[in-house]
Amino acid sequence: MNSIVRAAVLGNRGLWFPALNAVKTMSTSGGPTPPFTTLSVTQPANHITHVELHRPEKRNAMNKAYWREMVECFNQIAEDSECRVVVFSGAGKLFTAGIDLMDIAGDLLQPQGDDTARVAWYIRGIISKYQNTFSVIEKCPKPVVVAVHGACVGAGVDLITACDIRLCTQDAWFQVKEVDIGLAADVGTLQRLPKVIGSRSLVNELALTARKMHSDEAKSCGLVSRVFPDKESMITGALEIAGEIASRSPVAVQGTKINLLYSRDHSVTEGLDYMVTWNMSMLQTQDLMKSAQAALEKKSPKDVTFSKL
Amino acid sequence: MNSIVRAAVLGNRGLWFPALNAVKTMSTSGGPTPPFTTLSVTQPANHITHVELHRPEKRNAMNKAYWREMVECFNQIAEDSECRVVVFSGAGKLFTAGIDLMDIAGDLLQPQGDDTARVAWYIRGIISKYQNTFSVIEKCPKPVVVAVHGACVGAGVDLITACDIRLCTQDAWFQVKEVDIGLAADVGTLQRLPKVIGSRSLVNELALTARKMHSDEAKSCGLVSRVFPDKESMITGALEIAGEIASRSPVAVQGTKINLLYSRDHSVTEGLDYMVTWNMSMLQTQDLMKSAQAALEKKSPKDVTFSKL
Amino acid sequence: MNSIVRAAVLGNRGLWFPALNAVKTMSTSGGPTPPFTTLSVTQPANHITHVELHRPEKRNAMNKAYWREMVECFNQIAEDSECRVVVFSGAGKLFTAGIDLMDIAGDLLQPQGDDTARVAWYIRGIISKYQNTFSVIEKCPKPVVVAVHGACVGAGVDLITACDIRLCTQDAWFQVKEVDIGLAADVGTLQRLPKVIGSRSLVNELALTARKMHSDEAKSCGLVSRVFPDKESMITGALEIAGEIASRSPVAVQGTKINLLYSRDHSVTEGLDYMVTWNMSMLQTQDLMKSAQAALEKKSPKDVTFSKL
Amino acid sequence: MNSIVRAAVLGNRGLWFPALNAVKTMSTSGGPTPPFTTLSVTQPANHITHVELHRPEKRNAMNKAYWREMVECFNQIAEDSECRVVVFSGAGKLFTAGIDLMDIAGDLLQPQGDDTARVAWYIRGIISKYQNTFSVIEKCPKPVVVAVHGACVGAGVDLITACDIRLCTQDAWFQVKEVDIGLAADVGTLQRLPKVIGSRSLVNELALTARKMHSDEAKSCGLVSRVFPDKESMITGALEIAGEIASRSPVAVQGTKINLLYSRDHSVTEGLDYMVTWNMSMLQTQDLMKSAQAALEKKSPKDVTFSKL
C-alpha cells in the first residue's frame, strides 16, 4: 500500500532530485514536494537527502498533514538505498513555531469519547501517533543532521532532539514551550533532551519555566555542536558534514547510528553484547577490506566506492 | 498520624506564611519553624514555599533531627495544594558543612548488633533512612530550586543533586567529602551526580579525590545553571524562577517534574509510553484550554487562574 | 595458572618497582616490563602503579600481544593489594595510533570459518576478546587515571573511555576513526563515549564523521577534566591526582569506583539499593573511625595509615 | 492509506459479519474473506471476531501473503470498536504446518545483497517483518483466544504464544520445529514460550530437540488452559470464553490485557507504577459505576450495556 504513495513520489524523482549542482539556492526556494504539502524533499548531492519543513507562511507550524507526512517521508528515506544521510531544516524566516494550535485544536482540545476513559483512549491514540512522527527519525538508520535558524519552539525541540547532529545559526533560539499551554511535553522533549545535553539543572529549568535559550547557551550546554553566523553558511556546513558521512561506508555509518541509539538506552555491558552480535555479520562486509586498503594507501574514504545498502 | 504534626504546623500557619510582602529580609532572618528545629519554612509569595536549612551556628550541619524533619517537611509540602514550587537554601554564612559527625557518631561509628550481620542489618536501616531523607525531594512533585552560597560539603552535595534546579553564588564551592572520612558516599551523590552533570571524568575526580569545585567550574560543567554575585541576588533570582514556575498550570508543572525523573531512569521508548499514559488523563484538564486560550490571546500564563492540585 | 606469569612478574619486582624516587624521568624511559612486550609497568610512588603503552617505534599501535597483555596486567593489578591507583600513559611521541592494522589483519580481514555463520562465530570470539581488553580496566576496582598526549586514535578512544579520570596535553587530539575503515566501533567507544561526555550531538558527529577533536574541545565537552601544557607537567599532575587517591582509605576509594560504575548502568533507585547493601559491610571498616578521628583532629587523610585491601 | 484496504473490507461487511446465528457451521466453511487470501474473518456473535487461518489445502502453511495479511487484519481489529475479543483457529484438518518453505524459500534461502553485510541487512528486514506479524496480536488490545486442533508446528508455536488464552483438542500436538531446518527460532518462540509455561527444562527440551508435545503434556505444563475432545466442542468452548470476555466492560478488559503484557516485561514495582498511571483516567469510566451497581444488584455484567471503546 505504501507503494502507492511511493510510486507517486518516485514518479516525481525529477522534482525529488532536481538539480544536483544547484544546492544552495535550491534549499530555500521552491515549495513542498508533492504529494507532500508540508515538506520539501531534494537531493542536493550524491547520497544526501535534504528535507525542509515547508510552511513558511505559517512559520512552519506543524499541522495535521505534517504529522502524517513526516512518517511517510522518513519511511521512504529509510528504504531508499541511494540515500545515506539526511539534512533537515526549515524554510523561510525561522525553523518552526511548533505545533499549529489552530489546526490541531479539534484533536486535543475537544477530544472524542463517551466518558473520561473513552476520551483518554482517544487521546492515547493521538499522542502515540505524534510521538511516532518523531521516532521515525530514530528508526531511520541514516543519520539526520538538523540545522536550526531563528525560532525553534515547542514541538520543534521534540523534533530536533530526535535528530543525530544539531547545528544552529547565531540568531537561533530554543523554547520548551509546552508548560505554557498547560501540558507536560509529551512527544519526546522530556524523554530525549536530558539524554542530549549534560546539565540536568538546565534541562529542568528550560522545561519548567519555558524560558528561551539562545545559540551561545545551546552551544555551551552541548545541545548543538556548531553555531554558524547565518543560515546560508549553516546549510553549507550541514552539507559538508553530510558529505563527510555520505562518503563513508554505509555499513559502517548506519551500524554506528543504530548502535549509538542502542547504547543510549542500555547498560555498557548490554551495549557491548549487542555490538558484537551486530558485527558478527557486518564485519564480513567488503567495505572493511576496501576501507582498510584505502587507509593503508593513505587514500580518503571518499575515493572508495561502496555498494548500496 | 501524620496529621498530628500536620495540625501543629498548620496551626502555625501565621508563622509558616508570615508576611507575604517581606520576602528578602525574611529569608535569612528568624529561626526554625516549630515543630522543626533545623528547618525554617516560609511562604515568600503565592504558591512558593521557602525551606531554609537553619542551624547557622553549626554551619547547617545535618544532625539526627534534620534527617527526620526533612521527611516530614517535604511530605507536608507534597500534600499542600497551595504550594507549587519550593526554594531551598541555607541560613547564615554557608549552605551546609554536611553531616554533623559529632551528633551522628553514635549511629555510624558505634553501630548496634550482636555480630557483624546484625550490625550490618542495623546499618542498612540507618542508611536507608538517610537515603530517604533526600529521596523525598524527588518524590515531592513540586519542583525544588536550590540556592547554594559558601560551602556545600558532603551530604550537602547529596542533597542538591536530588533537587531540580541548582543555583549558586560566586563564592560557592562544592566538595564530595565522603572519601575523606573513609566511606563511599551512600546517600545519593554517587547515584545522582553522574546523571546531573555531563563530564564523567570530572565526577570521578571529585568523588575520588574530594577536591573542592568552585562556582565557575560548577557552572561550566552544568552542576548549576546560573551563578549570582551574592546571596541576596541569588535568593531574588531563585524566587523569580520559582515565580515563573508557580504561575504555570500545576498540572503541567508537576507532570513535567514526574516525567523528567521517570525519563532519567528509563529508555526513551519506556519514557514515551509512560508519558502517553500519564497524559491520557492529564490532557483532559481545563488548564489546557485556559492556557491555550491565553496563548492565542497573547496573554501570559500569569494572567490565568488555575485550580488547586 | 595465572600464578606462573604472576611469579615471573613478581620475581621482576625490582624492575616493576624500580626506583621510587625517579618518577619523572622513568616514566618515558626504559622498555616494556617482561614478560610484557607492549607495556611498561612501574611503581613511581607508594600504592601507585604506572602502566605505559610501550611500542613507541610503532606509535603505540595495539598488536595481538597487547590485547592479551592488558588483561594479564590489569588482572594482576586488581589482585595486587599494594596498588591503590593506576596511572596510564603512552611512551614516545603520542598516546596511541590505535589498532595495529598490519598485525591484526589476519584476524579481522581474513577470518576463519567454513561458511558465513562459522566466520561470524569466529568474529564473535575475537571481538569479545578485544572488548574484554578494555573492560578489565573497569573490572579492576582501583581507579585509573589516563594521561593522553599527541594522538589518541581509534581503539585509543575505546581505551580511555574505560578509564576513570582523563587528562591530556594541549597538543592532544582524539579521533573516533573506525568509520573510516568501514566498521562501527565495536570495542567500547559507541557504548561508553555517550556516557562520558554530555553532548550527544558531539558524540554523533565524532563517531559519524571521524573528525579530529583537539584538547580545548575535549576539555569544554568534558571528555578530559584537565589540560596540561606538556607531557611532563601532565604526568606530574596525574601523579598528584593519583597521590591524592592513594592516600585515602582503599575501602572508600574502591567502593566509590565500583558504585560509580554501577550507577552508570542503573536507575537511581537501584543504585541506592546496591549502595546500601555494599555499605552494610564496608561501613564496618576501621578506616571510617581512623578517618573520622583524623578529620575531627583536622589532620589530612595522608596522615592516616590504612590496612591493605 | 490504510483506508483503502479498510474501505474494501468494510464494504464487504456483509461477508465479514455474515450470519450472526450461524456460528458453528460457518467457522470452518467458506473460504478466505476478501481481500484476504489466507484468512477468513467472521463475526459469530456480538463483539466477537473469529479469524481463521484458511489455506486448508496447504495445511494452513504460512506463505508470503499470510505475513502481510495478518498485520492488516489485526490492525483493523484493533481499530474496530465493535470488536471486543478475537477467536483464532485453523480451517481444515490441522491448525498449521508452520511456514510455507516452498513459497518463502527465495526470501530466506537465496537472500539478496552484494556482500555478507548487505545480505544480513536484507535478512534483518525480512525477519523483522515476520516478527511483527505475530507482535500485532499483542499490540491489538482485544484479547485473543486461540484454539488449536491437530498439528501446530514451527511458526504455529510462535503464533500461539503471542495469543492470550490457549485451548486445544485432545488430538493436538505442538512442535518447535526450527532447529530441524538449521536455524534458531526467530519470530517469537524462544522469547515468548519461556514466559508462557513454567518449566524451563521442558522449554529447552522442546526447542533443542524439536520433539512433539501432545495435548495432555501441553495441559499439564500450562501451555493450554483447557483441552476439548474435538474441534467442534473446542470452538464452542472458545466462543463461550470469548462471550464471557465480550460481555465485560471493554475498558476493564483491554486495560487488563495491556497491563498483563506490561507486567510480563517489567518488575512488579514498575508494573504497579504503570497500572496506577493507567487507571488515573480509566477509573473515571462510567463502566465502573454501571458495573458496581449491577454487582450490588446481583446482576450479571451481561445485563449491562457499555459504550464502544
Place this chain on the structure above:
Amino acid sequence: MNSIVRAAVLGNRGLWFPALNAVKTMSTSGGPTPPFTTLSVTQPANHITHVELHRPEKRNAMNKAYWREMVECFNQIAEDSECRVVVFSGAGKLFTAGIDLMDIAGDLLQPQGDDTARVAWYIRGIISKYQNTFSVIEKCPKPVVVAVHGACVGAGVDLITACDIRLCTQDAWFQVKEVDIGLAADVGTLQRLPKVIGSRSLVNELALTARKMHSDEAKSCGLVSRVFPDKESMITGALEIAGEIASRSPVAVQGTKINLLYSRDHSVTEGLDYMVTWNMSMLQTQDLMKSAQAALEKKSPKDVTFSKL
C-alpha cells in the same frame, strides 16, 4: 510519630501475645487486636506472629480502616525483632470477599477534583495507598505464610500474591473479580499473579473472565503449594511450616526472602551480583558457625539459639 501507635500496641503486648500455648483455639476466636479494628494479631508460638483478617460479619471485606491498619501492622512486624515469620489467615467462614464496595464507594466512585486531571491526581493517591497496603508484605523481611479457606475474591488475590507461601483448604476458591466491576485490577494481581504461577494462559483466562478457580486447580497450577482438608488442619500445617522457618537463622531466612524478591525482578547476573554484595556482611554472622557446627554434629537447626535480628 510511628512511636505513638507503637507504644499503644506494645502496651497491649499482653493482648498482642496473649497465650503462647493456646494456639489452635485462639486463632479464630477473639476479636480484632486494639488499636486495630480489622486485624487480630497474636503470637501462637515463639517467633511466630499470626495476623488474622477479622471482620467475619462482613465476610472480611476490606474497608478503609483495613488499608491503613495493614501498613501499621506490617511495619511493626518488620521492626519486631522477636518475630521471624508471619502466618496470615481470615477469621470466620471465608478468607475474604475482597474490597468493601459500600465502605469505599465514596473514594472510588465519587472521587474529588475540579476537573478530570485533578480527579486523576486524587485517584493516583488512593490507588498508590492501596498498592502500598499489599507491598508492605513484601517490604517486611519476615516470610509470610498465607492460609486461605473458602472464598478469596478480588483484592484477596492481590493480597495473597504478595505473600511468600500459599496454602489453602479443599473448599477454597479464588476469583480475580475486578473485571466484573469495570476496572483492570490495580493493586497487584496483574503484576504479581503471572510471576507466581507458571501458566500464562491460565492467568489471562482468570483475569479476563473472572471465573472461579478451585483448590485442585490452584494446586496443580502452583498458586498454592499445599491443600489441606479443612481450616483446622491448614492452620496447624501453616504453623508447622512457620515453625520450620522460625527455627532457622533469621539472618539466613530474611536474607533468603529479600534475595528471592530481588531475583524476581532482575536478571540472573544482576541477582548474583546483589547476592554476593549482600553476603559480604551476612556471611560474617555467628549463625553460620553455629549452624555449620550443628550440621556437622547432626543436630537440627532447632537446637541452635540465634541472636535477635
Place this chain on the structure above:
Amino acid sequence: MNSIVRAAVLGNRGLWFPALNAVKTMSTSGGPTPPFTTLSVTQPANHITHVELHRPEKRNAMNKAYWREMVECFNQIAEDSECRVVVFSGAGKLFTAGIDLMDIAGDLLQPQGDDTARVAWYIRGIISKYQNTFSVIEKCPKPVVVAVHGACVGAGVDLITACDIRLCTQDAWFQVKEVDIGLAADVGTLQRLPKVIGSRSLVNELALTARKMHSDEAKSCGLVSRVFPDKESMITGALEIAGEIASRSPVAVQGTKINLLYSRDHSVTEGLDYMVTWNMSMLQTQDLMKSAQAALEKKSPKDVTFSKL
C-alpha cells in the same frame, strides 16, 4: 596459559574419549580424568561429552579442587568444536551431597582480613569464584543435560538450575539446604530456581524450610522434564536426548541456547531485537540449506553432515 592444561588434557585424548562404543558401563566406572581430580570426562558418542562429578567416596561433595576444575572443564568444552552437547551426572550412589563443608571450612568460616570490610572483600572474591563455577555452564554455548539420581543437595541445586535440561530417577530428591547452615544460598539457587519452575510458592517453601522434594513433585512442578525408573535407564535417556541435539545443526542448537538464556533476562521486545541481530549472520549458514533440503526430501537431520562450529 590455559593452553598448558589444555595440552595436558588433549594429550590425554585417548583417556578423554576412551571407547566410543562402551557408553553404558563406562559412565560410572573409572576415576577422574587427569588432570582433573573431581571430574570424569568421556565421549560416549559422536559430538557428546559426558562429564561426571567423580568423588563417590565423598558423596560427590564439592571441594576446592572442584570449583576450579569445573571452570577449566567447561571452558575447554566451550572451545572444543567436536563437542555439541554435554551430559552431566554424578558417579556412585547419589548425585551430590553439595558443598564439602570440611574442605571449604577455612575459606568461609575463617575468612581472612584485618577488619570487617577486608573480610567482606575476601568473601566477595570467594563467592564470586563459586558463582562463576556454575555460570560457566550457561556461558558454554553447548546444551547441558543433567541427570540426577539419589540426593541433590545444597550446591547441587545451584548446579542443576544452571543446566539446560533436567532429568532424574524415581529415587531422586532435591534439597535447598543453605538456610540450614545459616546462610542465604548465594551461588545461584535463589536467582535461577524461580525462573526454572512455575510455582513461586513452592520455590519459597523449599528455600525457606529446606525441606526435601522428591522426584514426583520435581516432575509436576517442572524442575525436571522426565523421571526414569533407575540410573541406567536415565543415562540411556539422557544420551538419547543428547543424541537428538547432537544430530542437529550446531549453528541452530547453540544459537537456540544463547537466545533462550538471553530471553530469560530480557523483555520480549528486547529478546526479539537480539534474535534478529543474531540471525543476520546465522541465517547465512549452509546448514539452513542442507537442513531445508533434507526436510523437503523427508530425511532426518541425522542424515545431514554439518561443519564444525
